[in-house]
Amino acid sequence: MPTVSMTVNGKKVSGEVEGRILLVQFLRENLRLTGTHVGCDTSQCGACVVHVNGDSMKSCTLLAVQAEGAEVTTIEGLADGDTLHPMQEAFRDNHGLQCGFCTPGMVMSAVDLVKKNPKASEHEIREWLEGNICRCTGYHNIVKSIQQAQQTM
Known part of the structure; x- marks a missing residue:
């Protein structure tokens, strides 16, 4: 193999994997980083979004071997110890989550959006999040959360 x-999250890691193992499986099963969720297995929901070399990506669309040498950040790597990332704080403050299943992917996508477009309009935020599904329909508070985080990031 x-x-x-x-x-991953600032730490060098390695492991033996079958060539067909997805990055999301490597993160969850080999590294036990279970904050990255598997929602649909078809790249539709966005629950598995992580950052690969600084860009948000659905980790169910990338083989682990394709991430060879990459810098990967998961939801567990955003906070600084006990201090939440500003986006995580904004989601908490604005109740930008309901069941919480989509939240890691939403937060990771939102951090990338604000990095690339720090003054995104409400329309641009909603457009950016089209690849992330919230089954609880909490989009209003998710957008409010991202707008708040834009002010502090």
Whole structure:
């Protein structure tokens, strides 16, 4: 079996994986980073979004071996110890979550959006989040959360 090596949340990691193992499976099963969720297995819901080399990606669309040498950040890597990332704080403050299943992917997508477009309009935020599904329909508070985080990031 091939060995894959990458940096995840600032730590060098490696592991043997079958060539067909997805990055989301490697993160959850090999590294026990279960904050990245598997929602649909078809790249439709966005629950599995992580950052790969600084860009948000659905980790169910990438083989683990394709992330060889990459810098990967998961939801667990956003906070600084006990201090939440500003986006995480904004989601908490604005109740930008309901059941919480979509939240890790939403937060990771939102952080990338604000990095790339710090003054995104409400329309641009909603457009950016089209690849992330909230089955609880909490979009209004998710958008409010992102707008608040734009002020502090």
